[in-house]
Amino acid sequence: EDQVTQSPEALRLQEGESSSLNCSYTVSGLRGLFWYRQDPGKGPEFLFTLYSAGEEKEKERLKATLTKKESFLHITAPKPEDSATYLCAVQARYGGATNKLIFGTGTLLAVQP
């Protein structure tokens, strides 16, 4: 069964304290892995797409990496405005799930000044 697991569930950092969020996945052929950011009461905001192991994408203080079993979202020197829930999702290449995303349960990040 296709599955996405994110850890930790919640993470509290001091401003400037770098860390990583983890997304582990099992899927019948990976079409793509996606990271989203969601602020409270708002819709998710697309951040990155990763297609193959070894791929990396960067945007400001965020860097996403991908292996054959997991993805990491590295946050360098975070600021309070980076506080949000970060969602990971995968799209399968085969079977009936090729046109939909399987979301993880998210990591709630709080960055304190």
Next chain:
Amino acid sequence: DTEVTQTPKHLVMGMTNKKSLKCEQHMGHRAMYWYKQKAKKPPELMFVYSYEKLSINESVPSRFSPECPNSSLLNLHLHALQPEDSALYLCASSPGTSTAGELFFGEGSRLTVL
């Protein structure tokens, strides 16, 4: 500012009411989606429209009825809902279903069923 617009932002309805949620995008995307999200949970897919045709229905109860009048508009008609249907309803679009992972979400409609 989001390029997917949802109305209303908030909706309170009784179990016997009929209401509709509306979604509009002007990015020329050909796939549109309805998701439901409960507090502290990830979004759950409800429906997918591709080129204005319903392509995925995730076994959603018939009290939720989607409609895609044209390539820019997506509606969700609500009738005889239950209190457990209270949630944030999110509309999203993508260029096509092959790019179903790169979704542009609206800000959502917060639904409360009394």
